[in-house]
Amino acid sequence: MIVVSDASILINLARIGELDLLQKLYGQITIPDAVWQEVVVDGGDQPGAEDIRTAIWIRRMAITNRHLVQALRQDLDPGESEAIALALEIGADLLLMDERLGRESARYFDLRYIGLVGALVEAKHRGIITKIRPYLDALRDRAGFRLSTALYERVLRDQGEG
Structure with a gap:
């Protein structure tokens, strides 16, 4: 499975301390240079x-379609723009992205995408984790991950933890 990620899921x-969850879920993750810059260099x-x-x-992989990245930059940050462009260039099966505008752009290009909460649900369904609540709590409390109370409660209820 070819998976491209934006920065936010990696960072959070x-x-x-749960970065390896992505490796357990997807094996290898590919990120564009702008995500590397944001996460590793600037951060x-x-x-x-x-x-x-x-x-x-x-x-890490460089983007070749700079024109597409430039067009996407009208509404998105560099990492989101390059992640979408890279997913299209390499025929990714999945794009990891949380930002609403980025996901709307991904949908426009018919890219399959999932956010961090969706990845946690997938990890639970595949038996990689047994409960989602500890991850959501850690993300909110330690990482500053923004998650509405309504979504938090709905996810826990849907996963039998509510």
């Missing part, structure tokens, strides 16, 4: 940046 899982002093830099299962 790294902040709670090098942030928690989890070193884990992301040294993860051998995270592959």
